[in-house]
Every structure is written in structure tokens, then in C-alpha cells.
Amino acid sequence: MVQLFDGDVLTREVLDWKGVHLFHFHGSSCSQKTRVCLNLKGIEWKPHEIDLGNGENYTKYYLGINPRGLVPTLIINGEVHIESNDIITVLDERFPDHNLIPKGMATEITKLLHHEDDLHLDLRTISFRFTQPRGRVPRSAETLQKYRDFGSGRVQGQVDKHKDRELEFWETTADIGITDDAVRISANRFRVAFEELDQKLEVSNYLLGESITVLDVAWIIYVNRLVRCGYPLERLHPNLNRWFWPLREINEFDKELTVSPELQKAVNDHHQLQRETATTLIDVAGL
Ligand SMILES: N[C@@H](CCC(=O)N[C@@H](CS)C(=O)NCC(=O)O)C(=O)O
Known part of the structure; x- marks a missing residue:
């Protein structure tokens, strides 16, 4: 804690x-x-x-x-x-x-959540290239100096x-910048993690059995972001895809995961440009 x-x-x-x-x-x-x-x-x-x-x-x-x-x-x-x-x-x-967090599962869940947290910078790497354009230097030298100085x-x-x-x-x-190599490494880490989740979902409706746990909440956020970045979820991980969509539509999830129409338009326009130049997530990561 x-x-x-x-x-x-x-x-x-x-x-x-x-x-x-x-x-x-x-x-x-x-x-x-x-x-x-x-x-x-x-x-x-x-x-x-x-x-x-x-x-x-x-x-x-x-x-x-x-x-x-x-x-x-x-x-x-x-x-x-x-x-x-x-x-x-x-x-x-x-x-x-x-x-x-079901009774008796706290230790196992803590371990599994660690694995999810380890991918956080990979999520940022992919998000910064494949959502809306973020600019060449997303955090200025002046901002980073404040970061060093305060707190x-x-x-x-x-x-x-x-x-x-x-x-x-x-x-x-x-x-x-965020290089193609960095994208490949990060996307591959997700692919491996998603394969594991896909296997779990072959035998159960949720990641730890038949009811929603914090693990479903934690992973759906990552899956949602990757899908928004253009990750081919349905093609690569069919069980995960089946789990994802109905869960994402539940109001408690949907209202937190839906972005504004303006932001979504910026992402769509960016993806259009990436399709024209063969630089989508699928192209760069070879998925
Ligand atoms: N391990 C941390 C990661 C928190 C984190 O990195 N948060 C991001 C947003 S998802 C952030 O605050 N980024 C700062 C920035 O973008 O300047 C956690 O799980 O809370």
C-alpha cells in the first residue's frame, strides 16, 4: 500500500x-x-x-x-x-x-495487478503515437524543471x-521522439500479456471466474486504450474481444471510457493520415 x-x-x-x-x-x-x-x-x-x-x-x-x-x-x-x-x-x-476483491484472493490479485502496472509506460508509448497528435516535445524543459523542483x-x-x-x-x-522500435517493443509486451488473458477467458466469463473483479477493471482500461490506438483485438485475441465489448458498454465503464467527440475526431483524423502513410500501429508494430 x-x-x-x-x-x-x-x-x-x-x-x-x-x-x-x-x-x-x-x-x-x-x-x-x-x-x-x-x-x-x-x-x-x-x-x-x-x-x-x-x-x-x-x-x-x-x-x-x-x-x-x-x-x-x-x-x-x-x-x-x-x-x-x-x-x-x-x-x-x-x-x-x-x-x-473476492475473499482470500487479495495476495494473488496484488501480484496480478503488479504485472498490469509494469506495462504503464508501454501504454504511454503507444498512446502518444496512436491517439491524437501530441506535439514533438510533449513536456517542455521548463515544465520538467518544475517537476524536479517541487514536492x-x-x-x-x-x-x-x-x-x-x-x-x-x-x-x-x-x-x-517515440521511435518505431519503442512502439514494437511495447506492442509486443501487450501482445504477450493479452495472449495470457485470452487463455484465461477461454474457460471463464471474467478474468478470475464468474464475477467482475478489480482485475477486469484494470485490464479493460488498457484494452480499451489499445483498441482506440488501432490494435487488432478481434483478430489476435478473440476471447478477449468477446469479454471486452459487453463489459465496456456497461454504464459504469462507458461513462469513464468515452472521450469527447472533438477528441475522437482528432484521433480519427490522425489515424486517417497514418493509414495514408502506412504508419498505423499495425504497420509499425507488425501486428
Ligand atoms: N503507477 C501509477 C501510474 C500513474 C500515471 O502514470 N498516471 C499518468 C496518467 S495515466 C500521469 O499522471 N501522467 C502524468 C503526465 O502525463 O504528465 C498508477 O497506477 O497510479
């Missing part, structure tokens, strides 16, 4: 907040995951939107809450929790109605190395 220590949090006001508050961004995959869980569990919560497009996550205020500068962050009765998989686990413990830099009292990994991603992207 990544519950921050008192000294990690520089924006002190949140420590007095009562109830459930979520710092999130509409289009962020990790935020979508937590919002779907909140919906399925029927938990009342107060939204605090952090606009990643404007770099609001790199302000002194937000880095004072989440030293990693990432969304989502959960504040629950003054406790600060970061990392989406930990957040959904905390929510399931504190609000046992509509349980999404305690500490998670659970320890100097946090996670920020270095994030900085490396943005610096490399600014230097060389």
Missing part, C-alpha cells in the same frame, strides 16, 4: 479533508480505473480535476500532494494514497459492499526514485 507519510505531504490542507476525494484527469487510464471502481461500488466522492494537458500535475500545489506528480491520488479522511492499484484496494477494503521527493519517508523514471521518459521523448 502506498499511503504517504505526514512528512511526504507539503500541501498540508488535504490532511484535514473528510470523506473521499479523488485527484484525477478524465482521459488518464489510471484515473479511469479508479473511477470505474468508485462507480461499481457506488461510493460518493468529490472530484478534483488535474489537467495533464496544461501540466497542472507539475504545480507546487499538486506535487505537494503527490510527490510523483501523477494522477490519481485518493484522499480519504485525511489519508493520502497514491498508485491506482493501491487506491482501488484501499477502496475495496474500506467499502466492502459490491466487493471487487517533497519522498514517498513513505524515503527518497523516491520513481520520479527519475518519469523524467527519463519525457527527456528521451523530447530527444528522439
